[in-house]
Amino acid sequence: MVARPDSPKTSYAPLPVFRARGPPREVGEQLGERFAKEAARAVEIFRKELTWEKGATFDGARRYGRKILPRIEAWYPDFVEEMRGYAKGSAIPFDTLLAQWSGHSPSAGLKGCTDVAVGPEQTADGSVLAAHNEDYTPDYDGLVAPVRVAVDGKPEFFAMSYQGLFPTIGLNELGISLTGNAVSPNDVRVGIPKMFAPRRVLEARTLKEALEWAMPAGRSSSFNNIVCSREGELYSLEGSATDFEALYGAGGWLVHTNHYVGAKMLRYEADPHAKFCSILRYNRARKLLDPSLGRVTPETIMAIQRDHLSRPDSICRHENPADPEADRVKTLFGSVLNLTKGEAYISGSTPCATEYRVFRFGG
Ligand SMILES: [Zn+2]
Incomplete structure (x- = not known):
């Protein structure tokens, strides 16, 4: 008998998660020591990515990082401390780290992800689920790590973080989640880099804080932050x-991919003609979710995350050898967060080929 997509699976292997705790600088140092190898590899990738971007240089990226540092520090000083600790622990110079995360990201708008969120009205057991396929440069496969971070005085969170430091998705112990998608706005400017907002959302104690921190005034650009x-x-x-x-x-549900759908935001779309992959993933995810509304389980969403319609540019994305190297993308992992139960289901690599494992705050 073929299992229905909504049938709950009873057992998942535990996900090994690195745990860091203490004051910001010590948390950073613990993460840096643990992920030093991943950090060094990411710097190599960053140097390669700069060669894809017209006019970009390593020195130029460092100069830009130094220029915007005061703005980041004014908005989020604790995390800058954590980055300084990470620099020490990983032996990557602080200004290199800063350059890397200041917003030089070629073709980011093409490297989009697929997200689904489902509220208690539409799930089988009344849980709240937030789910995300992380689609990015294939070189980063294995460099996005599961971490559990408790900075003194702030809510503890679980995240999948680039080199253990910059979260792309996560869930905190108070049941606030952050997921989201790259978008391609045409009003990019000098300001707070977009990678800092997701990290701060995970420290939120209330929904209002989370929403506010997802959209800092004075940002350089933005994700669609869910x-x-x-x-x-x-x-x-x-x-x-x-x-x-x-x-x-x-x-009680929403789907988002990598193009603007809000009426007010349509005028910020940098290149609508570059969004067909995003459009097809958006419609496909909605279509696949629809028949399960009212009885959605994590497994319903995992089945969507494995979908191959229009492969390789499908929800479960695979490298397209026809694309130039700078534009290549694959799904690095699939994830389903259960906010109600404090659980995260994470696949090892592409959701079609690797098992999901589970993290539990309580377990
Ligand atoms: Zn696949």
Whole structure:
């Protein structure tokens, strides 16, 4: 008998997670020591990526990082401390780290992810689920690590973080999640880099804090940051550098990929003709989710995350050898967060080829 996509699976192997705790600088140092090898590899990739970007140089990226550091420090000083600790622990110079995370990211708009969020009205057991396929440069496969971080005085969180430091998705112990998608705004400017907002959202104690921190004023650019809460509130914050629209999952669900869908945001789309992969993943995920509404389980969403319609440019993305190297992308992992139970299901690499394993706050 073929299992229905909504049938819950009873057992998952545990996900090994590195745990860091203490004051910001010590947390950073622990993460840096543990992920030193990944950090060094990511710097090599960063240097290669710079050669894909017209006019970009390593020195130029470092100069830009130094220029915007005061703005980052003013908005999020604790995390800059953590980065300094990470620099010490990993032996990567701080200004290299800063350059790397300041916003030089070629073709990021093409390397998009697929997200689904489902509220208690639409799940089988009343849980709130937030889910994400992480689609990015294939070189990063294995460099996005599961971590559990408790900075003194702040809520503890689980995250999948680039080199253990910059979260791309996560869930905190108070039931606030952060997932989301790259978008391609045409109003990019000098400001707070977009990678810093997701990390701060994971420190939020209330939904209002989470929403506010997802869209800092003075940002250089933005992701579509999806912020959900254990109470079943689902927000997709479609941001650009200067504007945003808060899309709300009023029917107890939402889907987002890599193009703007909010009426106010359409004028910020840098190149609508580059968005066909995003459009097909968006429609496909909605179509696959629809028949399961009212009885959605984590397994329903995992089945969506493995979908291969229009492979290789499918929801489960695979490298397209026809693309130039700079544009190549694959799904690095699939994830389903259960905010109600404090659980995260994470696949090892492409969701079609690797098992999901589970992290539990309680376990
Ligand atoms: Zn696949």
